Amino acid sequence: MNSAYDLIDVKYGYDGLEALNIDQCQIHANKTTAILGPNGAGKSTLLNILAFVFRVSSGEVKFFNKRCEHESHSALRRRVAYVQQNPYLFNDTVIKNVELGLKLRGVNKKDRHQSTMIMLERLGLGDLAPRRAHELSGGETQKVAIARAMVLETEVILLDEPFTYLDKRFAKDLEQLILDNRRTGNQTVIFSTHDQSRAQVLADDIFSMLAGRYVPSSIVNLYSGRLLPDKNIFETAELKISVPENLTAGEHIAIESTQIVLSKEQLLSSMRNSFRGKIRSLHEDNGQIQVTIEAGEIFQIIITKAALDEMNINVGEMVWLSFKSSAISVF
């Protein structure tokens, strides 16, 4: 499969602090990739590197299989469109903002005006065209910034937390745009989010991050603590969790939410971890049920609707949750 980006041993830091350290990352061309992680995970830093706004401190970045370190970053930047988090619109009208990228690329006035108007209409922003950008609301600003990036029709489009300021209706529209793009497969779309379900629904691939590093797992059921290697135990503030053998180091563990088994009675099985807890909430999300359980730590478990009906459980009830040590990633 073609890759849009290959990152190998990439490090980025400023003021002596390491903000990003990625051993390896491949982002497929013409696919949709979500960069998933909590605030401060390094998502924006990674996007700034992918947008060629930041230069890596060390390591190698390949863009469509070509090494980038000797290429002009200005030229590379023109091959990607990038909507930053909390985007800045220039002190001019909306239409001038949206056509600026085309102007910088030397597109003539007539063509850029036409492309701009088509894009604004397509996103339902036609009415905003003559308005001054600094008079717009946060949501409108975000929409215009998305239009400003999309009008460039670049090979890659990067969106940093694009749903943050959007109202529900436009968020749905944007989700649809991303899904349409995914179906046609004409453009590589990379967006960052802290919302796991959104990432799962919209993206072909998910790249999870925590503290500037790639996390080889989802970012729910994530706990910090210390590993006791001689006992094969990971100790969080509240629980002692059995982990796979032969581990030597790690400060975090993550447990896949689909790998946790839920039952009313304690199961007699080979699963090494079994905890009792109270159901905090039940939440339907894209046809699946997300169950939140407090069992010392907070666990999130995904089960099917059929399983929920079969077990007949409700909020407030006590249940057992069990998982194998092999369902745990330690890092």
Added chain:
Amino acid sequence: MEYFTEAFVIAVKSILTFDHELYFVVFTSLKISFASVIIASIFCVPLGLLISSREFKGKIFLQSILNTLMALPTVVVGLLLYGILGRNGPLGGFGLLYTPTAMIIGQFILISPVVLNLVVVAASSADPRIKLASMALGADRYQRGIIFVGEIRFALMAAIVMAFGRAIGEVGIAMMVGGNIEGYTRTMTTAIALETSKGDFEFAMALGILLLLIAFTVNLFLQRLQQFSK
């Protein structure tokens, strides 16, 4: 009070009848101040942008010097320039003392720190996202510079307008290196000082009214610019 009222009426009359002598003084003032502001802007706007875009040792010290120089007393500039341009001064040979050129040089020295400082402040306090946004849109270094200047255009214009206000209202330099020569280096401020002491209170008052009008217009303009820059 009657004396004051009569003088005021005569002053307004000479303004409305476009008294030639009166307006010539106004014209001289505007000409000299415009010249000094244009020259100061040409030098100080790019220099200010450069200072704000670079980190170097002594930058904070330079900014505090510029801040201090913003309040430079005009007579001190006049005095120094008199010493330099006077017949026995190091540049006395050029014969610039008591010419409009000397006044322009003096006003240039006076307002350069004003322009420089305000430009540095405007550029340093600009939204840091401007640079990132223009980079992300694919602007090269030159295009980024143009976009940046465009974004802070109102603050830059405000700096220039403020400098003009300081230049047109100063009297120390105009008096000391201009010499208040009628029809040549006589400006509004020097004429007001001279005519008052000569007893031609009406003429001085007419100039005073016009100077106030100019100051008012400049301030109005400045306010509008500051509104736009928000």
